[in-house]
Amino acid sequence: MKKSICIVVALFLVFGLTKNAKSQETIKRTEKKDYHIPEGMIHKIEKTDAEWRKELGDEQFKILRQCSTEPPFTGKYYKHKENGVYICAGCGQELFDSKTKYESGSGWPSFFAVVDKSKITQIVDTAYGMVRTEIKCSKCDGHLGHVFTDGPEPTGLRYCVNSGALDFVEKMKE
Ligand SMILES: [Zn+2]
Missing domain, CATH: 2.170.150.20 (Peptide methionine sulfoxide reductase.)
Known part of the structure; x- marks a missing residue:
């Protein structure tokens, strides 16, 4: 019984972490996409x-x-x-x-x-x-x-x- 609780908790944690990581990734992407440059800040130019x-x-x-x-x-x-x-x-x-x-x-x-x-x-x-x-x-x-x-x-x-x-x-x- 205890073992199955442990498995459930572990699954919960793994699922929770993955979900969290995914949502963080989404936030990062959105931030990059909608990145607003405050006045006075310089927009960098990057080329190969x-x-x-x-x-x-x-x-x-x-x-x-x-x-x-x-x-x-x-x-x-x-x-x-x-x-x-x-x-x-x-x-x-x-x-x-x-x-x-x-x-x-x-x-x-x-x-x-x-x-x-x-x-x-x-x-x-x-x-x-x-x-x-x-x-x-x-x-x-x-x-x-x-x-x-x-x-x-x-x-x-x-x-x-x-x-x-x-x-x-x-x-x-x-
Ligand atoms: Zn320059």
Whole structure:
């Protein structure tokens, strides 16, 4: 008699757990499907390497997706002085205003501020025996360059960015 009660209880538990797990799965799926992004949060872009390579071309793919660095004094924007906004070449997110661009002498486009801090993810990078802070686009995770603390006022920061990670949108004259 006791044994059969045990079996019933065990079955109950197993059934209960399975049912619970199933309903949790449904909730998860529904959450994903109806996921609402609160204002200010960035909707991530995810693509496969093959898709990125096709879209970006070899040179930009190497920089944005494989963290490569273009040789200094070679990129299209290091001497660029137009009035406008630099956007991510991977996803078009606005990153740097031309008003914050300055001549750092490094051979890469340099900025002392980001349009908005939420646009960039910072990661500690210990490659090549150095401790540096890598900067990535927060929307597509594309590698942009590094940020250093030897920049000019008012921030003291130097966002050192590959030209190949950027596109430029000219501002209409006001
Ligand atoms: Zn991006």
